Amino acid sequence: MTDNPHHLATPSGKPRARSLAIAFDGTPGPFNAITDVAGVAVGYATLISGDGPLVVGEGPVRTGVTAILPRPRPELATPVFAGVFSQNGNGELTGTHIIEETGAFNFPITITNTHSCGVTRDGTLRWMQRELPAAIDSAWGLPVAAETYDGFLNDINGHHVGFEHVAQALDGAGSGAIEEGSVGGGTGMITFGFKAGSGTASRIVAWQGRAYTVGAFVQSNFGKRHNFTIRGLRVESELTEPAIREATLRAEKGSIIAIIATDAPFLPHQMKRLARRVPLGVAMTGGFGYHSSGDIFLAFSTANPAAALAPSGRIANADFIPDVDIDPFFDAVIQTVEESILNALVANEDMTGRDGNFVPALPKAWLKDRFG
Known part of the structure; x- marks a missing residue:
């Protein structure tokens, strides 16, 4: 049976992991993306410019912003039940304190590079003031903003991400099929010594005659080549080349941010349980949460909007x-995270950045020979 074309390529035609005959567990949604969860939208601003030696403030630039809207635009002030889990806290995801306290958050999520996390957080507040001023005119906002490090390829200290790029990503957020690879916040990211970045996948879970969706989105920037595993195959001996070429010493500064969305009705403690299963999907690919890796995960449910907005003085249901x-939802989280990471790797090309630092793409010919 021919796979859904949306499962095989991104809208621009970049290959996804399934196009190379890599087999996965579970049943994906129509777009095999986090946007299969109704109401969830994703947008990007991608900044690529310049070549050659690093000149701080000028480039080369290899960075961007990813925006994830957990509800349709008019409903962004309505909280979603949520849970967070940090496998290794060498990173940042803002808004975690109120999520731990209340089991919910509202407003869009942004993901970018480490030194622009505050800009995207503040840019989200500016955008919400423009789009839904009533939501924050007499209240406060604590947006979720996350980061991973792209300084091997990008002029990270040049602070090239501005409020206008945050607005671009938020304004452009849409449903349906989305791009993957070196786009948005994932533009300058590396995984297992290969070019990586943004990736997504989804699964359909049947329960009591109903079909629910679990979707994942990752900004993938972690892992050592010798641990890299594809569907149980440890590939170190077969993929020592192509290798990273560095003019600038590459310190271990990897991380992964994963966002899990579902339309299944779960309470906050259950969303935290879903977030705790993300590391198992990361481990399926060979990610072991090393010291310098910020492995931070957020899960939210779009169900129960009335309960999330429950007024004072009444019992909420x-x-x-x-x-x-x-358990089947745990399976879906693990499956989508694993596939999202591999999609981020497959939907990619070689990239050269600051000082001529070079990161190769995962070789497609080798994948076809090995899994086809």
């Missing part, structure tokens, strides 16, 4: 799937 039935 929320639906939820019992904990004893949660």
Whole structure:
């Protein structure tokens, strides 16, 4: 049976992992993306310019912003039940304190490079003031903003991400098929010594005659080549080349941010349980949470909007799937995270950045020979 064309390539025609006959567990949604969760949208601003020696403030620039809207634009002030989990805290995801306290957050999510995380957080507040001023005119906002490090390829200290790029990513956020690879916040990212960045996948989970969706989005920037694993195959001996070429010493500064979305009705403690399963999907590819890696994960549910907005003075009611039935959703998280990481690697090309530092793409010919 021919796979869904959206599962095989991105909108611009970049290959996805399934196009190379890599087999995965579970049933993907129509776009095999986090946007299969109704109401969730993704947008990018991608900044690529300049070549040659690093001149701080001028470039070369290899960075960007990713925006994820957890609800349709008019409903962004409505909280979503959520949970967070940090496998290794050498990184940042803002808004975690209120999520831990209340089990919810609102407003869009942004992901960018380490030194622009504050800009995207503040840019989200500016954008919300423009789009939904009533939501923050007499209240406060604590947006979720996350980061991974792109300084091997990008002029990270040049602070090239501005409020206008945050607005571009938020304004351009859409549903359906989305781009992957070196786009948005993932533009300058590296995984297992190969070019990586933004990746996504989804799964359909059946429960009591209903079909629910679990979607993942990753900004993938972690891992050592000798641990790299594709569907259980340890590939170190077969993929020592092509290798990174560095004019500037490359310190180990990898991280992964993963966002899990679902339309299944779960309570905040259950969303935290889903977030705790993300590291298992990362480990399926050979990510082991090393010291310098910021491995931080957020899961949210779009269900129960009325309960999330419950007014004072009334009993609030929320639906939820019992904990004893949660295992298939754990499977879906692990499966989507694994595939998202591999999609970020496959939907990519070689990149040269600051000082001529070079990161190769995962070789497509080798993948076809090995898995085709």
